[in-house]
Amino acid sequence: MRRFKHASAAGLLTLIILFELTAFSLLAFRNSTLDYTAFIFGGILVGMLLFQYIALTSIFRHVDRYLLIIANFLIAIGLIVQYRIDPEIAFKQVMWFGVGMLAMVFCILLMRFPNFFRRINWLLIVGSLGLLAALLLVGNEVYGAKNWITIGSQSFQPSEFVKVATVFVLAHWLTNSRDIRGIWPLLAYVFGVVALLMVEKDLGAAVLIFGTALIVFYVATGNKGLTALGLAGGGAGAVASYYLFDHVRVRFAIWKNPWATYSGNGYQIAQGLMAIASGGLWGMGLTRGSPKLIPAYHTDYIFAVICEEFGVIVGVCIIAFYLVFIIRGALIALNAPDRFTMLVAFGCTTLITLQSFIIIAGVIKLIPLTGITLPFVSYGGSSMIASMMLLGILEGVAIQGGETLERALKEMTP
Amino acid sequence: MYESAYDIVAMAMRYFFLALILYILIRVVQHSVSEFRTVQQIKQKVRSVSPGYLEVTEPESLRGEKYPLRRENTLGRAKRCDISVPLASLAPVHAFLFEKKDGLYLADYGSHEGVLLNGERVGRKDELLYTGDSLQMGELVLTLHLAGEEDADA
Numbered sequence: 200m201r202r203f204k205h206a207s208a209a210g211l212l213t214l215i216i217l218f219e220l221t222a223f224s225l226l227a228f229r230n231s232t233l234d235y236t237a238f239i240f241g242g243i244l245v246g247m248l249l250f251q252y253i254a255l256t257s258i259f260r261h262v263d264r265y266l267l268i269i270a271n272f273l274i275a276i277g278l279i280v281q282y283r284i285d286p287e288i289a290f291k292q293v294m295w296f297g298v299g300m301l302a303m304v305f306c307i308l309l310m311r312f313p314n315f316f317r318r319i320n321w322l323l324i325v326g327s328l329g330l331l332a333a334l335l336l337v338g339n340e341v342y343g344a345k346n347w348i349t350i351g352s353q354s355f356q357p358s359e360f361v362k363v364a365t366v367f368v369l370a371h372w373l374t375n376s377r378d379i380r381g382i383w384p385l386l387a388y389v390f391g392v393v394a395l396l397m398v399e400k401d402l403g404a405a406v407l408i409f410g411t412a413l414i415v416f417y418v419a420t421g422n423k424g425l426t427a428l429g430l431a432g433g434g435a436g437a438v439a440s441y442y443l444f445d446h447v448r449v450r451f452a453i454w455k456n457p458w459a460t461y462s463g464n465g466y467q468i469a470q471g472l473m474a475i476a477s478g479g480l481w482g483m484g485l486t487r488g489s490p491k492l493i494p495a496y497h498t499d500y501i502f503a504v505i506c507e508e509f510g511v512i513v514g515v516c517i518i519a520f521y522l523v524f525i526i527r528g529a530l531i532a533l534n535a536p537d538r539f540t541m542l543v544a545f546g547c548t549t550l551i552t553l554q555s556f557i558i559i560a561g562v563i564k565l566i567p568l569t570g571i572t573l574p575f576v577s578y579g580g581s582s583m584i585a586s587m588m589l590l591g592i593l594e595g596v597a598i599q600g601g602e603t604l605e606r607a608l609k610e611m612t613p
Numbered sequence: 614m615y616e617s618a619y620d621i622v623a624m625a626m627r628y629f630f631l632a633l634i635l636y637i638l639i640r641v642v643q644h645s646v647s648e649f650r651t652v653q654q655i656k657q658k659v660r661s662v663s664p665g666y667l668e669v670t671e672p673e674s675l676r677g678e679k680y681p682l683r684r685e686n687t688l689g690r691a692k693r694c695d696i697s698v699p700l701a702s703l704a705p706v707h708a709f710l711f712e713k714k715d716g717l718y719l720a721d722y723g724s725h726e727g728v729l730l731n732g733e734r735v736g737r738k739d740e741l742l743y744t745g746d747s748l749q750m751g752e753l754v755l756t757l758h759l760a761g762e763e764d765a766d767a
Binding site for chain 1 (some may be wrong): 615628630634635645652655656695717
């Protein structure tokens, strides 16, 4: 056995295509007049999926097919729900999906030179801190968080790209050093980023980056004491921010009882919960819910819309897909050729799944709601591109790991 | 009339969607497990082929001892090291030997004593090793023998 082959996932791709085609046909017959654009949209999406899968698997033999399948499924269900809500935003999002695919391929190619990211590490640190600091001056406020920069007619969310940079900064410093003295720039970086995000009221991103840093630190060093200390520090920071910032107190109060302020701040959570409840276990059926009653229905609250129309059980399936994503990501990290790429792969996995759990738990009122997007599913250009970049980095590591293993196999059987 | 018929179709379709999604999920899990097994078998095979071994030349008490190398090895005093040598002058985890595509490399794990490769201290950079190199850590001196670069009996 001189080369190992990956099992084909073409069958699963066919099923996803079937899912898309049936869903868009259902959407096309929504009104008594036939909606041709739904067919066109479905056709575009299927074409993109086929192109992406065939191109990637034929160029890179060791690409992780199941990660691609999971991401494509999540993107498909997201686009279906977005089209059902408003075809216009779905067309915008499918364009972002295309840009995201380019970003993914770019990241796969860049991961062939992992040392490049280690060399520009200081640039990443300064760049991301600078971007976040610039937000304080020129940021636009959306939903109470000052986290958008507008250039011309396009606006983007720097915190999404800071997430990607954070993965490399974490991996770089934790590869080099194992004790606390050696990683002070990393600690300063994480502290700075989290503090800036807190000041900008972007609580979701702050919690996400802090959590990712802590998990990757624990994985890299295995130091239980320091991790517990970090966790305690995070807890203390959370308590302090409760007393320091008004918006944190408001969020906490809504979480405790959204119904008390139903006509005010609690409206979003209450509407989301009602949507999930009205869907029930089996859902109301596509096009039969009323998602527009929930604020932020196409971004942060898309999980509630999916639960309403497809049922709680599909919501559980989506959580399960993210769980499988963790397992695939961890396997890629274990097969990575060296420590740096291992930590990078693990960081990407943690980032994507932790983000999905923070927002899903917020929507179902498990933890206080912090506004971030559901990766791959939610509407949003920055979010989609950043998620696809993380996916691309993971695929890059998977390809490197596969090639290393194959090289070893070749040397074994001369 | 049209709307109620459409409602029935939409209601029925949700079971179809659910079945499809569940099937995709289960297949992804199944495939993942089987692929994991294949990769694990290959790794086992690869790991069973050793890049070489280390032979002790100093101190007297351990002279002639041979430690087979794997693709990645930690070396130190601690029991959890791949190559565990019970000498007080070693750090718990002292050095790290690992294979890259062009050969076997040595890295200091951040020990006080440091690692001397042929008499020179190994710095922050990973050092490429050749057969016959001598590695000194504290009072321990090892000679490297790489597989395939020695006589058949070595």
